[in-house]
Amino acid sequence: MLHVLLVEDDLDLAETVIDYLSLENIECDHASNGLAGLEFSQQHQYDVLLLDLNLPRMDGLTVCEKLREQGYDVPILMLTARDQLSDKITGFNAGTDDYLVKPFELDELIVRIQALSRRRSGQVQRLQCDDLIMDLQTKTVTRSGQSLKLSPTSWQLLEALMRAYPDVVAKQKLEAAVWGDTPPDSDSLKVHMFHLRKAVDAPFEKNLIHTIPGHGFALRNET
Structure with missing residues (x-):
């Protein structure tokens, strides 16, 4: 209902x-x-x-x-x-x-x-998962109040994950969010996800970015 x-x-x-x-x-x-x-x-x-x-x-x-x-x-x-x-x-x-x-x-x-009702609004200006906050208006990302520096590609990947939170985003959908209809070689996403995790998770105790084997990636507020 x-x-x-x-x-x-x-x-x-x-x-x-x-x-x-x-x-x-x-x-x-x-x-x-x-x-x-x-x-x-x-x-x-x-x-x-x-x-x-x-x-x-x-x-x-x-x-x-x-x-x-x-x-x-x-x-x-x-x-x-x-x-x-x-x-x-x-x-x-x-x-x-x-x-x-x-x-x-x-x-x-x-x-x-x-x-x-079948979708989330694309009009939202502030995305949040736990202490990770993405402000689309000011183009800033913070975690625990600390400003994070992201490359343009990392920003696009994180935005796709945060818009879907807590749902899983398939690898193909993440590639489409960044590269459109011309996906790069198979290792490019892996490399960019490594850099994104380094910026978002590495300096903190809890990981928010999770690999869902056989499905893709997701932001999850869990230990």
Whole structure:
């Protein structure tokens, strides 16, 4: 069962959406203002966040920006009556993944929720695994507060691993993340993973980068 959060101050619309989602076996929590929506998002795990743009106490754009700054990678679908391209661009710049203009068909809402729930958001600006933090906005990586120096290739490999955390990333997918459709010789990935481990794990007591035999690599918060 999917679990979504609806942040919407129009109570009639919210009730209609919640009832319809329940018919589709989608569980829906509701917050009637932006501040409550922000708190709900931080306290519970959701598959998709449905976020109205015009909200009391904190508008939807601000909620979206704050969540992305905190590394929140749940897909966000912005609901709004504004249909101008400039409004949509503003929303995407704030970190939303999709846009649905009011009034909308409830069937379309279901389809978009189902599509968004299959992936993590690509809009997140802060990735974290244990004490390892990657800030995509400032292009910095730290571990235990120490700044790490990474080559461009190491950065791309680490970003792919952190976006997937804690899932396994296949060798082919890592190669594609760095070299696209023209993968290098078979030893190149091995060499670059060695350098990445040297930067990320070697100076610290606990290893975060793990080889998953027969599958690929993964970041894991374990000893």
